[in-house]
Amino acid sequence: MTRNKTSLVEKFKIRIKEVIQEMGTQEISIDESEITKFCELINDNNLIYLDEAAAIIAGYKGRLIPPGYFMSITNRTISQFFIIIGPEFYQKFATGVIHTSSEVEFYSPMLLNNKFKVKIVLTEPVKKTGKKGTYYSIVFKTSVLDKKNIIYGIDNHEFFIKLAGDE
Numbered sequence: 552m553t554r555n556k557t558s559l560v561e562k563f564k565i566r567i568k569e570v571i572q573e574m575g576t577q578e579i580s581i582d583e584s585e586i587t588k589f590c591e592l593i594n595d596n597n598l599i600y601l602d603e604a605a606a607i608i609a610g611y612k613g614r615l616i617p618p619g620y621f622m623s624i625t626n627r628t629i630s631q632f633f634i635i636i637g638p639e640f641y642q643k644f645a646t647g648v649i650h651t652s653s654e655v656e657f658y659s660p661m662l663l664n665n666k667f668k669v670k671i672v673l674t675e676p677v678k679k680t681g682k683k684g685t686y687y688s689i690v691f692k693t694s695v696l697d698k699k700n701i702i703y704g705i706d707n708h709e710f711f712i713k714l715a716g717d718e
Contacts, residue, residue, distance in 0.1 A: 559714055560687070563644045564676060567689070570636045576670045577628065581616055586663055589620050600663075614663040622655065625693040625706035628669045632691070647713035651688075657704045661695070667703070668696045679711065686711040 590600050598605030599615050606614045633640070633648075661667070672694070676687035691708040 559644065559716055560676070563687075563712075563714060566636065566639075566644070567673060567676075570632060571671055571673055573635065574628075574632065574671065576668045577631075578666060578668055579624065580666050581620070581624075581661075581663060583614070583663060586614070586616060586620065589617060589623070593617075593619060595619075611660060612662060616661040616663055618655075618657060621657070621661065621695065621704050622653070622706060624667075624669060624695055625655075625708070628671060628693055629691055629708055632671065644714055645712050646715050647686075647711075649686075649711045650708065651711050652707075652709045654707045654709075655704060656707075659701070659703050661703050666698055668698070668700075670694050670696065676712070684713060686713050688712075 586600055590596065595617060597617075599609050599611060600606075600617050601614070603614050606612075670693070672692045674688075674690040674692070676689050679686050679688050689710050689712060691710070693706045693708065695703045695705075697703065
């Protein structure tokens with residue numbers, strides 16, 4: 552039985568690494584209409600997000616992307632991971648997935664109309680045992696960078712994943 556569990560864990564590790572490699576680094580661009588709609592949705596009328604001149608007067612090189620929008624970029628990438636790994640993930644590996652935390656680190660304001668890249672790096676799954684059984688903790692370190700590889704922010708998403716066969 553232990554041999555099967557170890558085999559399943561190793562297959563699981565290999566598969567998630569394959570999906571991350573398949574996803575690669577994704578290029579994105581964010582245009583004015585996206586930010587305008589986002590600001591309307593969250594009722595944020597800060598002119599540094601909506602008006603070029605106001606952003607420049609405030610000391611920036613142009614309109615900024617709101618920090619809250621940063622998380623919509625990283626969450627989109629995490630969702631894509633689970634879509635790609637899809638039914639296979641739940642049929643072969645996982646009987647449960649819990650998103651336990653998201654920790655965001657901002658390094659620099661993001662200027663509108665720039666091209667960005669989103670990259671995911673996974674931590675090695677760490678086995679955790681508790682009242683509800685055995686889970687594996689994995690952190691998706693999702694970084695947003697520019698074309699010069701300058702990091703604007705990192706969103707670390709931690710998931711607990713219960714593998715089939717673990718008690």
